[in-house]
Amino acid sequence: MVGPTLTEISAAAAALEDAIIRTPVLPLSASRWERILPDCASVTLKLELFQQTGSFKARGALLGIRNLTADQRAAGVVAASGGNHALAVAWAARQAGVDALITMPRATDPERIAGCEALGATVQLYDDMAGAFTAMNTAAEGGRVMMHPFEAAHMILGAATCGQEYQSQAPDIDTFVIPVGGGGLISGMACAIKQTNPIAQVIGVEPFGADSMYRSLEAGMPLRLEQVDTIADSLGSPLAMPMSFGIAQAHVDRVVRIDDGEMLHAMAHYQTNLRITAEPACAASLAAILGPLRDELAGRHVGIIACGSNISLARYAALMEAS
Template identity: 50%
Template sequence: MQLEQIPSIEDARQAAVAIASFINKTPVHQWQGSKLAERIGQNTQVTLKLELFQRAGSFKTRGALLGILALDEAARARGVTAVSAGNHAIAVSYAAQALGVDAKVVMQSSANPARVAAAKAYGAEVIIGGDGPACFALAEKIVAEEGRTFIHPFEGHNVTLGTATLGIEICEQAGPLDALIIPVGGGGLASGVALMTKQLMPDCKVYGVEPAGADSMSRSFAAGEPQRLEKVETIADSLGPPMALPYSFGLCRANIDQLLTVTDDAIRSAMLLLFDEMKLAVEPAAAAGTAALLGPLRDELAGKRVGIIICGTNIDRKTHAALLRDDEA
């Protein structure tokens, strides 16, 4: 990876200015509660970065905006396309509407109907394209036939630059921290947040957390190069791309100190705690960091100042309620 391809702090600050009128500078919140203290002890300080309050419901809005802003006038006139099970499609649809660009997004057949409706509500044309590989193939066909620009869900400079703006925010709002826990799917979120954290808070240890049933980044770390999964099996569908890719993998490997996995049951339990004590109705992906703190990182981070990114919440009430009932059963 060439040095000039890696966003600098100044690059991220300029990007933040470029998208400022289209996003929310989401807040942080110090989580203090008896139920949390019972699980991790009284002395661990937990700060949540509430990116679930972002426009279009997730962090992906930042990179989608930058991807479209980078296009010249002719490319904007041809429009954009994207592939997603939910959050990225919604983000691209919102960004396209905000910037006056036509969007045709391809969503997996497993996509929650509420997420499909959300993308349509922002004016995008939505095509249901089957499973992940079939959706990517369909998007490639759309690019070839219509000249649209493909806005990638997790790979590339603009994605990392977008999440770098989030990294700067949490460092300035919550720092100094001893540890920061970041959900990992394809690595787009972690690539930018970890990159900025290591520069602005060099003493902060960065943890990445994946669902056990979608551990492409863990396998890639072990192999030393991006890996592809034969099967993805997790309730955290936003963290379930079937592969890692070179750019995001390289930045994650360079800036994440430790990568770990959590089970779907642990994610459900974390969702329930976030709902009961913080009154946050989050999608499974957004509970992964909390699940890591409650489980495998509890003793290691005892007494530390810990930040957790709550990355999004594009979930409908019926699905949320069903997942919580599963945990209570």
């Protein structure tokens, strides 16, 4: 078995039950969606943005920190992130009484920085993400435990609990459309989904400007991009990595790409129809079924996910105005 087994996933879900929210699912069947959605048998949305700290990342981060040894807890943890992972690690560390250092780019949305500090984490700012990752590596060499945003067994297992949960809530879904950043979410969810329903389709979604998983699956090995260019900072991983890539390769049917304009269009639909202020990554699944997947979904029961939304009103307004 490539990736966690159903037994391992169920055990992880039970271990998280005291702290993690079983996020709701919503059938997009209201009349306001009729002329917007493709001609599917049904479209169901999992509202994972209502998870602790606003994203699925809380699941894996809490698993990882709870599994630390006593010596590791005493040393503290470090994570480099400009978004949802930073908030998740800060929250999970606070839950466990562990000191957390978060290294972030200066351009990070100020609301995310403030959120990490409010959770008790120490935040250090650097000129760019490369500088933040260098600082994280230095802190890890000094003894702190590195909390990688996706290339870690606990992050994939946390995402798998989300996949298992989604299937139990909406067992009729036969096509899952899942955003791809580094690959932790889709590898974990796909691993859980395919073990329960091997004939279900799992389709990933990446921005054209950050399509490392698409290119890696095409090449048959993990690749690094020369540059990242997308408004979806939560999907902006410059590379695929061996563990998450290997699980995705085993369980994901394919990956499609969308442009930034399609995400902005989907963000507007969420605001108009559900009053959800979605960050670009949160709208990626919807953008894919309205765009490149639209014509092939007729008659299918489709599941999409609002994977997280930590965006300030100022940033949201700036994106929508620019569009």
